[in-house]
Amino acid sequence: MSVSATDQKQEQIIEAALKRFAHFGVAKTTMSEIADDLSLSKASLYYYFPDKTALVLAVGENILSVFLDEQSKALANAQSFEEGINAIIEVRICFGRKYFMMHIGDGQSDVNTADPKFKTALDHLKQTELDMMAAYIRQYQKEKVLKDVDAKETAEVLLDVLVGLWIAEIHIHQKSFVPTNELFERIRTKTKRMVSIFCDGIKRN
Amino acid sequence: MSVSATDQKQEQIIEAALKRFAHFGVAKTTMSEIADDLSLSKASLYYYFPDKTALVLAVGENILSVFLDEQSKALANAQSFEEGINAIIEVRICFGRKYFMMHIGDGQSDVNTADPKFKTALDHLKQTELDMMAAYIRQYQKEKVLKDVDAKETAEVLLDVLVGLWIAEIHIHQKSFVPTNELFERIRTKTKRMVSIFCDGIKRN
DNA sequence: CTTTTGACTAATTAATTTAAAAAGTCAGAA
DNA sequence: TTCTGACTTTTTAAATTAATTAGTCAAAAG
Numbered sequence: 001m002s003v004s005a006t007d008q009k010q011e012q013i014i015e016a017a018l019k020r021f022a023h024f025g026v027a028k029t030t031m032s033e034i035a036d037d038l039s040l041s042k043a044s045l046y047y048y049f050p051d052k053t054a055l056v057l058a059v060g061e062n063i064l065s066v067f068l069d070e071q072s073k074a075l076a077n078a079q080s081f082e083e084g085i086n087a088i089i090e091v092r093i094c095f096g097r098k099y100f101m102m103h104i105g106d107g108q109s110d111v112n113t114a115d116p117k118f119k120t121a122l123d124h125l126k127q128t129e130l131d132m133m134a135a136y137i138r139q140y141q142k143e144k145v146l147k148d149v150d151a152k153e154t155a156e157v158l159l160d161v162l163v164g165l166w167i168a169e170i171h172i173h174q175k176s177f178v179p180t181n182e183l184f185e186r187i188r189t190k191t192k193r194m195v196s197i198f199c200d201g202i203k204r205n
Numbered sequence: 206m207s208v209s210a211t212d213q214k215q216e217q218i219i220e221a222a223l224k225r226f227a228h229f230g231v232a233k234t235t236m237s238e239i240a241d242d243l244s245l246s247k248a249s250l251y252y253y254f255p256d257k258t259a260l261v262l263a264v265g266e267n268i269l270s271v272f273l274d275e276q277s278k279a280l281a282n283a284q285s286f287e288e289g290i291n292a293i294i295e296v297r298i299c300f301g302r303k304y305f306m307m308h309i310g311d312g313q314s315d316v317n318t319a320d321p322k323f324k325t326a327l328d329h330l331k332q333t334e335l336d337m338m339a340a341y342i343r344q345y346q347k348e349k350v351l352k353d354v355d356a357k358e359t360a361e362v363l364l365d366v367l368v369g370l371w372i373a374e375i376h377i378h379q380k381s382f383v384p385t386n387e388l389f390e391r392i393r394t395k396t397k398r399m400v401s402i403f404c405d406g407i408k409r410n
Numbered sequence: 411c412t413t414t415t416g417a418c419t420a421a422t423t424a425a426t427t428t429a430a431a432a433a434g435t436c437a438g439a440a
Numbered sequence: 441t442t443c444t445g446a447c448t449t450t451t452t453a454a455a456t457t458a459a460t461t462a463g464t465c466a467a468a469a470g
Contacts, residue, residue, distance in 0.1 A: 006412090030461060041415050046463065149402075157398045164369025167376050172368075193362045197354075201406030214442090235432060246444045251434065 010048050010058070012038060018059050025101045026056055026111050056111050057118065060102075064125050067095050072132060081140045082199045085158075089191050092162065093184055100179050130155050137202075146202050154202060161198070165190050215253050215263070217243060223264050230306045231261055231316055261316050262323065265307075269330050272300050277337060286345045287404045290363075294396050297367065298389055305384050335360055342407075351407050359407060366403070370395050 016037045020029040031052055035042045049055040070091045078084030133155035140146045169187045170179075221242045225234040236257055240247045254260040275296045283289030338360035345351045374392045375384075 009413095031463085032461075042462090043416080043464080044414055047413065050463095052462070153398065154402070157395065157402060160370060160373065160395050161366055161399055163377075164371075164373035165365060166369075166373075168365065168369035168372045171372050171376070190362065190365050193358065194366055197359065197362060197406040198402055199406070201402040201404070205410040211441090236434085237432075247433090248435080248445080249443050252442065255434095257433070 006048070013045065013048055013055070014058050014062055017055055018062065021056070021059055021102050022099055023101060025103075031055075053111050053115055053117075057115075057121065060118070061121055063095075063099055063102075064121060067091070068125065068128055068132075070095075071129070075132065075136050081136075081145055081203075082195065084136060085195050085199065086192065089162070089188070089195065092166075093188055096166070096187075097179075097184055126159075129159055133159060144204060147204055149202055158198060161194060162191065165194065211253070218250060218253055218260065219263050219267055222260055223267065226261070226264055226307050227304055228306060230308075236260075258316050258320055258322075262320075262326065265323070266326055268300075268304055268307075269326060272296070273330065273333055273337075275300075276334070280337065280341050286341075286350055286408075287400065289341060290400050290404065291397065294367070294393070294400065297371075298393055301371070301392075302384075302389055331364075334364055338364060349409060352409055354407055363403060366399060367396065370399065 013034065017029070017034050020034060020037070031045055032042050034055075035045050045055070049058065071088050074087035074091050075084045078087055130152065134151040137146060137149075137151040137154055141148055141151065166187055169183060169190065173183060173186065218239065222234070222239050225239060225242070236250055237247050239260075240250050250260070254263070276293050279292035279296050280289045283292055335357070339356040342351060342354075342356040342359055346353060346356065371392055374388060374395065378388055378391065
């Protein structure tokens, strides 16, 4: 089936919105600005998306889909268990750099991030990551590289710790709104150290 | 040297302030309330403490000192490496429950938490915890229980992860201002799972 | 019939002012 | 030396107003 003109236009809008969101954040981006970027009237935007929340959601789902894809590829191309985990970390840091601003302004945002649709999208992300990681662990268990620990539970712990180091670093060392290079470097260093020990913990002797 | 009357009074004030701070948080506690609790005038409080920040700092240092002490004891009484780590986790959760509210209201607090004195106190806490943990690791390295990994670096990673799991859980699952029981249970579960793998990672085969 | 728009209203957010509360001071009493 | 009531100053909260932005719609354009 061919892509309809409407779908194409929607994609253009998402692309334009993404640029603004990534740079200024959702709250600091108005629908008029996005429309202007496309030499369109604001009313036209509302022809393609019922409201701002829907647009933000579409942009978010777009990002998450690529995010999952790249993580999946990172694991698939790895030559060893630990290499795969480290590759995933690089993907995550790369996305963190690119889309950090999107998350900023949660507190006084104009778009309702408490909307169940956002929760659903994030739940789906988390679940998919979990399945992906659990499958990856099982793969290396079959090859007798890893101990026969519970794959799902282990994947859960690993992802929890990955998120934990990330959020803690932001929470503690983040003063300004724009993230510094050192922030991401610290996250990378701490995460890799942790992963090294973690992998030793589940590898067969 | 004996304890002066002034020191004694200061201790009473700290004790009364602690009760309010732990329950309502620093921002929601007024100097007048603390004074009233002690059947004292507000002006008298200011005789013993130059300003609210000084009082908060004194209370904080009090808590941190006990916190460090209990963690130290937990390690000292442990019968095995992992038991010590798990005991420390219990101490941390216990303190988290007790003093969670103190930290609430960072954003619109009336007391200047950016004051370098607070930073110093927290830096000292972190450094002492680090030294304590590194020494604990070295102890079990001598007994050939643990691998000869870099003790300081390993201690750093472990503490980072402990903090990370804690902050992430609060950041993600905390809606209301008063923390729920389940919050702490989740932190405990996740942390213990992680610790189990982590210990396996640094234990000798 | 699909897409676009300018001109509109409704809802949010930001800025300004005003009122209340809490921090902090001080002369003098106990 | 320790304590207090009455005071001033500073901060925070509430209320008001102004400005911006989200969202609508009838009608035009293709």
